[in-house]
Amino acid sequence: MNVVLIGAANLATNLAKELIKKKFNIIEIYSRSLKSAQELAAITNAKATNEIETISTNADLYIFSVKDSVLSDLIDKLPHNNAIWLHTAGSIPADVLKNKVDKYGVIYPLQTFSKNKSVDFNNIPIFVEGNNSDIESIIYSFAQKLSSKVYKLSSEKRKYIHLSAVFACNFTNHMYTIANNILEQEGIPFDVLLPLIDETALKVHSISPIDAQTGPAVRYDKNVIEKQLNLIEDTNTKEIYKLISKNIHKINNKK
Amino acid sequence: MNVVLIGAANLATNLAKELIKKKFNIIEIYSRSLKSAQELAAITNAKATNEIETISTNADLYIFSVKDSVLSDLIDKLPHNNAIWLHTAGSIPADVLKNKVDKYGVIYPLQTFSKNKSVDFNNIPIFVEGNNSDIESIIYSFAQKLSSKVYKLSSEKRKYIHLSAVFACNFTNHMYTIANNILEQEGIPFDVLLPLIDETALKVHSISPIDAQTGPAVRYDKNVIEKQLNLIEDTNTKEIYKLISKNIHKINNKK
Numbered sequence: 001m002n003v004v005l006i007g008a009a010n011l012a013t014n015l016a017k018e019l020i021k022k023k024f025n026i027i028e029i030y031s032r033s034l035k036s037a038q039e040l041a042a043i044t045n046a047k048a049t050n051e052i053e054t055i056s057t058n059a060d061l062y063i064f065s066v067k068d069s070v071l072s073d074l075i076d077k078l079p080h081n082n083a084i085w086l087h088t089a090g091s092i093p094a095d096v097l098k099n100k101v102d103k104y105g106v107i108y109p110l111q112t113f114s115k116n117k118s119v120d121f122n123n124i125p126i127f128v129e130g131n132n133s134d135i136e137s138i139i140y141s142f143a144q145k146l147s148s149k150v151y152k153l154s155s156e157k158r159k160y161i162h163l164s165a166v167f168a169c170n171f172t173n174h175m176y177t178i179a180n181n182i183l184e185q186e187g188i189p190f191d192v193l194l195p196l197i198d199e200t201a202l203k204v205h206s207i208s209p210i211d212a213q214t215g216p217a218v219r220y221d222k223n224v225i226e227k228q229l230n231l232i233e234d235t236n237t238k239e240i241y242k243l244i245s246k247n248i249h250k251i252n253n254k255k
Numbered sequence: 256m257n258v259v260l261i262g263a264a265n266l267a268t269n270l271a272k273e274l275i276k277k278k279f280n281i282i283e284i285y286s287r288s289l290k291s292a293q294e295l296a297a298i299t300n301a302k303a304t305n306e307i308e309t310i311s312t313n314a315d316l317y318i319f320s321v322k323d324s325v326l327s328d329l330i331d332k333l334p335h336n337n338a339i340w341l342h343t344a345g346s347i348p349a350d351v352l353k354n355k356v357d358k359y360g361v362i363y364p365l366q367t368f369s370k371n372k373s374v375d376f377n378n379i380p381i382f383v384e385g386n387n388s389d390i391e392s393i394i395y396s397f398a399q400k401l402s403s404k405v406y407k408l409s410s411e412k413r414k415y416i417h418l419s420a421v422f423a424c425n426f427t428n429h430m431y432t433i434a435n436n437i438l439e440q441e442g443i444p445f446d447v448l449l450p451l452i453d454e455t456a457l458k459v460h461s462i463s464p465i466d467a468q469t470g471p472a473v474r475y476d477k478n479v480i481e482k483q484l485n486l487i488e489d490t491n492t493k494e495i496y497k498l499i500s501k502n503i504h505k506i507n508n509k510k
Contacts, residue, residue: 010469067476068471068476068478068479069476091479091482091483110447110448110450110451111450111451111454112454112455112458112467112469114458114462114467117458117461117462119454123450124450125447125450151447157441157443159482159483159486160437160438160440160441160443160486161441161443161447163437163483163486163487164433164434164437164438164443164448165434165448165451166470166471166472166483166496167430167431167433167437167496168430168431168434168448168451168452168455169451169452169455169469169470170468170469170470170471170472171430171495171496171499171503172427172430172431172452172455173455173458173459173464173467173468173469174464174468174472174499174502174503174506175422175423175426175427175430176422176423176427176459176464176467177465177468177506178419178422179419179420179422179423179464180463180464180465181506182418182422183415183416183419185415186412186415186416188412188415188416188419190463192365192380192404192406192416193365193419193420193423194460195365195366195378195379195380196365196366196367196420196424197423197424197427197456197459198456198457199366199367199374199424200367200423200424200427200428200456201452201453201455201456203367203369203372203428204428204431204449204452205449206372207369207372208435208445209428209429209431209432209434209435209445210432212369212428212431213425213428213429213432214265214367214424214425214428215421215424215425216323216421217421217425221322221323221324223323223324224323224346227414228346228414228417228418228421231414231415231418232418236501236502236505237502239498240426240495240499240502241421241422241426243491243494243495243498244426244429244495246491247429247491247492247495248425248426248429248432250491251429251432251436
């Protein structure tokens with residue numbers, strides 16, 4: 001199967017490496033930045049381009065793995081062909097592709113990717129969708145070459161998975177950032193928090209998050225909460241502390 | 256070394272098990288709930304009591320591992336003796352013990368504990384403090400029997416570690432709870448998020464949290480953010496989403 005990849009950022013890079021590992025042939029990689037396209041093309045033995053209009057038309061699969069904000073523009077500019085076109089965006093419906101091609105769908109790997117950090121693709125849940133059941137089966141089989149955890153899922157449901165991922169990954173990481181800033185200000189290295197961060201993640205493998213909840217907010221221990229609020233100088237951080245504490249108390253006392 | 260343990264909750268339970276493993280002798284365990292004291296005493300070969308006034312006076316070490324709100328009351332009621340008294344609270348200064356005994360301090364293990372989930376104590380950072388340098392050295396040596404990561408730290412600094420732990424553990428866990436609730440409503444099992452949760456925690460072992468930040472809030476992608484806000488029904492959750500997104504954008508564009 002010959003693949004063209006539109007995009008060379010975090011997800012595209014990890015996807016390209018995995019495709020090569022699984023013996024797919026990447027014939028061309030597009031990026032707005034020719035340098036990014038060339039860097040990824042070099043390790044995947046592909047052609048690099050920053051001109052979407054002139055891209056190879058003889059691939060079997062075109063995968064758009066770009067920022068949401070540029071996706072529909074790139075779809076418009078890619079010359080029409082008979083291949084299957086896929087995108088990888090959590091919050092964008094499959095039918096953003098429907099006016100361009102007859103065979104299209106989505107492949108959404110639920111993971112956070114960095115260019116220079118490899119992940120075990122086989123363990124990543126991949127949610128797929130196709131514009132009809134035949135195409136969906138093809139996309140499903142394709143995704144199964146990448147991961148052992150492939151699920152068929154509608155665009156409507158995928159939005160909610162993306163939303164949950166924003167909380168479980170992006171917002172969680174911001175909690176780490178705030179913790180880091182508090183420690184930094186006191187000259188304490190962030191490393192001391194790593195065993196706690198790991199255990200917090202590990203716990204929800206065996207206990208539901210609501211049952212794993214600990215801390216002063218569960219019983220709304222006013223004494224601790226007020227002392228801690230006094231330690232926080234930044235107004236936004238104070239607001240975040242207040243709002244999350246209130247919500248923990250509310251949700252954990254409803255259960 | 257003979258130890259008396261005041262408390263039988265999550266931390267006390269894990270501490271007691273570790274002390275036994277390291278050949279300490281626990282002679283008595285107090286809990287407000289006699290049943291809890293008895294359960295822990297049974298597995299540590301100790302006496303159980305729910306009467307603080309009548310507790311054994313011949314131990315070398317008394318460790319208070321109870322909720323902040325009852326700590327000073329229990330300190331008041333425990334009969335005076337010549338042993339070292341320690342507490343395990345992050346946000347309470349060591350000198351809450353100063354009117355009762357001459358030798359006192361703090362042993363603060365930075366971890367989240369559950370009664371029925373064992374943790375690798377050797378890997379847990381433990382912060383110690385003593386009322387003078389001799390006592391502090393004794394407490395330091397004692398803590399080194401439990402963990403390879405022992406640090407001397409003042410009460411003043413310990414407060415900030417506790418605050419950072421509230422963000423990195425308690426608030427992070429609440430992000431998991433919200434993610435779980437979003438998925439539950441759509442009939443999607445929470446398990447699909449586990450590889451993402453694990454990778455988010457693993458990432459900050461090698462990249463600083465601010466550099467690990469991804470998601471629509473980094474560039475404040477209004478289109479995605481507004482679509483996601485429309486998916487959230489609960490008012491508090493909406494507020495949390497808005498506030499954290501704003502703060503991610505603010506902090507990540509200052510770096």
